[in-house]
Amino acid sequence: MKYSDNYTAMDRKLLMQKVQMQMSEKRFKHVLGVEETAIALASKYGASPEKASIAALTHDYAKERSDDEFQLVIRRDGFDLDLLNWGNAIWHGIVGADFVQRELEIDDEEILTAIALHTTGAAEMSLLAKIIYVADFIEPGRDFPGVKKAREIALINLDEAVAYETKHTLTYLIEQNKPIYPKTIETYNKWVANHA
Ligand code: GDP
Ligand code: FE
Ligand code: FE
Numbered sequence: 001m002k003y004s005d006n007y008t009a010m011d012r013k014l015l016m017q018k019v020q021m022q023m024s025e026k027r028f029k030h031v032l033g034v035e036e037t038a039i040a041l042a043s044k045y046g047a048s049p050e051k052a053s054i055a056a057l058t059h060d061y062a063k064e065r066s067d068d069e070f071q072l073v074i075r076r077d078g079f080d081l082d083l084l085n086w087g088n089a090i091w092h093g094i095v096g097a098d099f100v101q102r103e104l105e106i107d108d109e110e111i112l113t114a115i116a117l118h119t120t121g122a123a124e125m126s127l128l129a130k131i132i133y134v135a136d137f138i139e140p141g142r143d144f145p146g147v148k149k150a151r152e153i154a155l156i157n158l159d160e161a162v163a164y165e166t167k168h169t170l171t172y173l174i175e176q177n178k179p180i181y182p183k184t185i186e187t188y189n190k191w192v193a194n195h196a
Pocket of ligand 2: 059060063092093118119
């Protein structure tokens, strides 16, 4: 894909190389799968394929940074200090978006927010944020019970795909006795729960 210069001064190849340097081969392959899926969803649902490509390529940019580095940035850059009670699973999106902005000089708010929300979702999500959230879950390299169903739903209704994924993730976390980040619960209440 040819980039417009509106969101990054890099071309796609250079951005890919910068991302690749930050992670294992396996994770980079996942990132390319998310990109392919996000571009397809963007075309289907009327989002910018270029923004989908950039957000997908960078969504896990910070995932292999050390806990020490995340903790330093959370304290230094004025993040909510409650984040210190969480770990890489929550940090790599919310705080990871900050690494993308500083190190890759990507400033588009919709792209940065899509990166920030890709793990937990949110009550309010842009079309791009929904696309990245869902593409991360259903990319071709994913293999878990329910992924086929998630892919089918994503072809029909993006909001229902958000709901399906949220319920699946929450069910898994509860099954494993993992702590639920409050934003994950907000996502559940907005996209899954039936309100009276
Ligand atoms: P990945 O980075 O491509 O592996 O995928 P994600 O960014 O979507 O998820 C990273 C990890 O965060 C997964 O293991 C999720 O199960 C986990 N996760 C998602 N929501 C929560 C939450 O609310 N609490 C906790 N503890 N983990 C979560
Ligand atoms: Fe992630
Ligand atoms: Fe991912």
